[in-house]
Structures are given as structure tokens and as C-alpha cells.
Amino acid sequence: xxxxxxxxxxxxxxxxxxxxxxxxxxxxxxxxxxxxxxxxxxxxxxxxxxxxxxxxxxxxxxxxxxxxxxxxxxxxxxxxxxxxxxxxxxxxxxxxxxxxxxxxxxxxxxxxxxxxxxxxxxxxxxxxxxxxxxxxxxxxxxxxxxxxxxxxxxxxxxxxxxxxxxxxxxxxxxxxxxxxxxxxxxxxxxxxxxxxxxxxxxxxxxxxxxxxxxxxxxxxxxxxxxxxxxxxxxxxxxxxxxxxxxxxxxxxxxxxxxxxxxxxx
Amino acid sequence: xxxxxxxxxxxxxxxxxxxxxxxxxxxxxxxxxxxxxxxxxxxxxxxxxxxxxxxxxxxxxxxxxxxxxxxxxxxxxxxxxxxxxxxxxxxxxxxxxxxxxxxxxxxxxxxxxxxxxxxxxxxxxxxxxxxxxxxxxxxxxxxxxxxxxxxxxxxxxxxxxxxxxxxxxxxxxxxxxxxxxxxxxxxxxxxxxxxxxxxxxxxxxxxxxxxxxxxxxxxxxxxxxxxxxxxxxxxxxxxxxxxxxxxxxxxxxxxxxxxxxxxxxxxxxxxxx
Numbered sequence: 001x002x003x004x005x006x007x008x009x010x011x012x013x014x015x016x017x018x019x020x021x022x023x024x025x026x027x028x029x030x031x032x033x034x035x036x037x038x039x040x041x042x043x044x045x046x047x048x049x050x051x052x053x054x055x056x057x058x059x060x061x062x063x064x065x066x067x068x069x070x071x072x073x074x075x076x077x078x079x080x081x082x083x084x085x086x087x088x089x090x091x092x093x094x095x096x097x098x099x100x101x102x103x104x105x106x107x108x109x110x111x112x113x114x115x116x117x118x119x120x121x122x123x124x125x126x127x128x129x130x131x132x133x134x135x136x137x138x139x140x141x142x143x144x145x146x147x148x149x150x151x152x153x154x155x156x157x158x159x160x161x162x163x164x165x166x167x168x169x170x171x172x173x174x175x176x177x178x179x180x181x182x183x184x185x186x187x188x189x190x191x192x193x194x195x196x197x198x199x200x201x202x203x204x205x206x207x208x209x210x211x212x213x214x215x216x217x218x219x220x221x222x223x224x225x226x227x228x229x230x231x232x233x234x235x236x237x238x239x240x241x242x243x244x245x246x247x248x249x250x251x252x253x254x255x256x257x258x259x260x261x262x263x264x265x
Numbered sequence: 266x267x268x269x270x271x272x273x274x275x276x277x278x279x280x281x282x283x284x285x286x287x288x289x290x291x292x293x294x295x296x297x298x299x300x301x302x303x304x305x306x307x308x309x310x311x312x313x314x315x316x317x318x319x320x321x322x323x324x325x326x327x328x329x330x331x332x333x334x335x336x337x338x339x340x341x342x343x344x345x346x347x348x349x350x351x352x353x354x355x356x357x358x359x360x361x362x363x364x365x366x367x368x369x370x371x372x373x374x375x376x377x378x379x380x381x382x383x384x385x386x387x388x389x390x391x392x393x394x395x396x397x398x399x400x401x402x403x404x405x406x407x408x409x410x411x412x413x414x415x416x417x418x419x420x421x422x423x424x425x426x427x428x429x430x431x432x433x434x435x436x437x438x439x440x441x442x443x444x445x446x447x448x449x450x451x452x453x454x455x456x457x458x459x460x461x462x463x464x465x466x467x468x469x470x471x472x473x474x475x476x477x478x479x480x481x482x483x484x485x486x487x488x489x490x491x492x493x494x495x496x497x498x499x500x501x502x503x504x505x506x507x508x509x510x511x512x513x514x515x516x517x518x519x520x521x522x523x524x525x526x527x528x529x530x531x532x533x534x535x536x537x538x
Contacts, residue, residue: 134444216445
């Protein structure tokens with residue numbers, strides 16, 4: 001897709017490697033250090049305990065629902081941002097970015113102010129007998145809020161990179177808008193969409209700060225893997241290490257799986 | 266060519282050099298910082314104690330790290346640079362002691378605390394007595410069992426279940442109503458102040474003048490109220506051991522005890538000092 005990669009002269013490579021090494025080491029060593037402290041047998045033993053299973057299942061299904069919501073509503077939004085030209089687009093883009101920039105704890109408080117029992121919308125919902133905090137729905141909302149920008153940003157970049165001519169000729173061929181999107185736009189932006197989806201899923205899976213503030217911490221209901229790791233760290237270091245290793249393996253597996261699916265597709 | 270390879274090294278040296286913080290030299294005594302790890306429930310009282318201590322000891326700066334006692338103990342285990350550890354229960358202090366993290370001779374109880382039930386202003390859960398906490402549909406927020414306040418809450422429930430006043434089912438009914446187990450007791454206060462839950466169990470000292478604007482309290486009778494004891498100690502590897510002892514002495518002094526009393530703590534029993 002991109003042009004031929006330019007190869008720097010040999011001595012520059014060594015310099016680049018030398019400069020990249022410290023950061024690479026920082027990113028790669030800690031996960032291995034974590035895994036080095038746990039053994040496969042303890043991992044399996046903890047995988048059998050109800051508390052761990054509960055946290056894993058909750059994390060998996062809530063983050064999957066979050067991803068579905070983000071893809072369903074984020075794709076049109078990404079298309080508007082990627083291909084549309086309108087006044088205030090820059091401001092809109094900046095506003096969509098704010099969950100990335102702000103600390104998750106701030107996101108949690110903002111969500112409480114919005115959907116809490118006395119929040120902007122929450123007070124009205126409470127009047128109708130609906131309470132969101134302390135439920136799995138709150139977990140999903142926190143994850144969606146924090147993770148959505150990654151997908152929207154990546155997908156909109158993908159949509160914006162498609163040349164006008166390609167879409168015009170597809171329209172001239174008489175393809176309906178929906179068919180054009182499915183057969184031309186989406187395949188051309190596929191890479192960006194997949195990368196965005198993977199980022200969003202991983203971010204949702206790792207969400208902590210907004211969840212503990214907005215959704216609270218209750219095993220089986222709102223205690224996701226990251227919360228279980230955090231609480232576990234203070235009670236039983238060993239359990240926390242094991243949970244952390246499991247979370248690491250799951251998210252790593254997800255990323256690898258998505259990459260494999262992408263390279264085949 | 267040579268400068269190219271030496272550049273990253275120079276960069277590293279530059280960065281590490283930048284990390285060394287040069288303290289501005291004071292006229293008389295060199296400034297010293299005492300790091301105090303203190304239970305979240307001590308936030309207000311210790312902040313005040315720190316201010317007074319600093320005023321009486323020019324050149325000394327007290328830095329606080331307030332969190333759940335179990336989190337602080339975990340930080341100590343992981344080598345956090347600290348001088349003083351003040352826990353909200355004996356359990357975390359005993360663990361720290363058994364792991365040689367604190368100086369045994371310096372462990373003293375310095376305050377006691379008790380539990381109270383708080384409800385948001387307006388009492389949305391219509392809780393008139395402690396018995397109502399077992400009513401269906403009431404939303405209760407508590408501290409996690411790993412946090413001292415959460416452990417005391419469970420002790421309270423245990424005692425209440427044995428008391429005919431509340432009945433044997435009380436603990437079960439209460440726990441069924443729990444919607445969240447917070448990681449520190451101050452989060453319980455915040456969520457009740459925001460009205461997110463109908464009731465929360467916290468320490469008497471958490472109902473500060475500021476918090477009292479947003480919550481109402483229901484007292485827990487002595488018979489079922491576990492009295493929390495707060496131990497303090499100098500950290501074994503304290504970089505500022507002498508000042509740490511001085512700070513501990515100040516907490517145990519009449520002046521320190523008076524400040525704690527102002528923040529609704531029960532002073533330590535004199536025998537313990």
C-alpha cells in the first residue's frame with residue numbers, strides 16, 4: 001500500500017537500534033518479569049477459582065459489548081470525520097479525543113456527574129426507576145467512553161485516505177451507497193478499522209480508573225480483571241501476580257489473534 | 266563517527282544528571298523531608314498535625330501518603346521510601362512488624378475510632394434505624410474486606426447478627442444489599458455524598474464538617490461497634506529515623522492527641538503510651 005521503504009545506510013541502522021533499545025526494553029521486559037514470577041501450574045490453579053473466573057468472564061463480555069457499541073456507532077462517526085468537510089470539525093475531533101487525554105479517574109467522575117443518581121441525565125433516569133452506577137451497564141459505559149476514541153480516530157484516518165476517484169468511479173458503475181461502502185470503502189480502510197478495533201478492545205479490557213469510580217467494585221457484577229488485580233495486590237500478592245499474568249496473556253492473545261485474522265483477510 | 270555512538274550515552278548522562286535534585290541550602294538547618302504513610306481515615310487530622318509539626322520544627326517538611334492501610338503496607342513491602350507508618354488496624358502493623366518493616370520498639374497505639382452509618386441528605390433509602398439496612402432494595406456501599414474499615418464493618422455485622430435486636434438474618438440481608446466494596450473508606454464517603462448509594466459504613470472521623478453538609482449519620486451502639494485501634498511506628502529503613510521518632514512523639518503528645526480529639530478520634534488509652 002505504502003511506497004517502497006527507504007533503507008538507511010548501514011551505520012545509521014546501528015544508531016537507530018541503539019536509540020530504540022532503551023524504550024524497547026522498557027516495553028518488553030516488565031511483562032516477562034510478571035510472567036517469570038508465576039508458574040503454569042499456579043496459573044491453572046487460579047483459573048479454576050470462581051473469583052478469577054467471574055472476573056475474567058465479566059471482563060470479556062463487557063469489553064466485547066463495548067467493542068460492538070463502538071463499532072456500530074463509531075463507524076458512521078469515523079466516516080463523517082474522515083470524509084466530511086464542515087465547520088467546527090476540528091473542535092469536534094478535539095472533543096472526541098478528550099477521553100484519551102484526561103486521566104480515567106476524571107472520566108469516572110464525569111460519568112457520575114452525567115449518569116449518577118443525581119447526575120445530569122441520571123437524575124431523570126432515577127425518576128424512571130433506572131439506576132446505572134454499580135451495574136455491569138456502568139462498566140460497559142465506562143469502557144466505551146474511554147476506549148471509543150481509539151477506534152474512531154484510526155477508522156477516520158482510514159476513511160480519509162481513500163481517494164475521491166475510487167469512490168466516484170464506484171458510483172459511476174451504479175453501485176448503491178451501501179454496496180459502495182461494503183465493497184469499496186470498507187475493504188480499503190480495513191487495516192485502519194481492524195487496528196482501531198484492536199486498540200479499543202485492549203483499552204476496554206484494561207480499563208480501571210473510570211470503572212472503579214463510576215461502576216464501583218463488586219465481584220461478579222462490576223469487578224473486572226483490572227479491579228481484581230488491584231484489590232488482590234493489597235491482600236495477596238501471589239493472587240495479584242497470577243491475575244495480572246492471566247490478564248496479560250488474554251490481551252496478548254487477543255492482539256495476536258486480531259493480527260492473524262487481519263493478515264489472512 | 267565517534268560522536269554518533271557517544272550521543273545516546275551523553276543523552277543518558279544528561280537525563281540522569283537532571284534527576285539529581287539540588288536542594289536550596291537553608292541558612293540554619295538543612296531542610297529534611299519526613300515521609301509519612303498514613304491510613305486514609307487520618308487524612309484531615311494528620312494534615313493538621315503535619316502543619317503544626319512543621320511550624321514547630323523549621324526546616325522540616327512532612328510529606329503524607331494517604332491510602333488504605335493495606336495499600337500502604339504493600340507499598341512498604343515493595344520498598345517505598347518512608348519514615349513513619351500509621352495504620353488503621355493492628356493487622357497491617359503486625360504484618361509489617363513480622364516482615365521487619367518497622368522498628369518494633371516504636372509501635373504505639375495513638376488513637377481509636379468507631380464506625381457510623383451515613384446516609385445522603387434527604388435519606389433516599391428511608392433509613393430510620395440500623396434495622397432498615399436489611400430492607401430489600403436498599404443500596405449499601407462499604408469498604409472492601411481487605412481495607413480495615415471493611416474488616417470492622419464485617420465484625421460489626423457479625424455482632425449485630427448475634428444481637429436479637431437485629432436478628433440472625435441481618436448480616437445476610439445487609440450483605441445482599443451491598444452494591445460496591447470500595448478500595449478505601451474515603452470513596453464510601455464520596456459516593457454517599459454524591460447520593461449514589463442509600464447508606465455507607467464509615468468511621469465517625471470521616472464525617473468532617475464539610476462532609477456533614479451532604480450526609481446524615483446513624484450511630485452504631487457500643488455493644489456492636491468494633492473500636493478501631495490505630496498503631497503508629499517508625500519504618501525500619503527510615504531515611505530520617507530521628508525526625509520520624511520526633512514526629513511520632515508529637516502525635517502521642519498532649520498537643521497531638523488534642524488535634525486528633527478535635528477530629529473526633531478517641532484518644533489512645535494512656536496505658537498504651
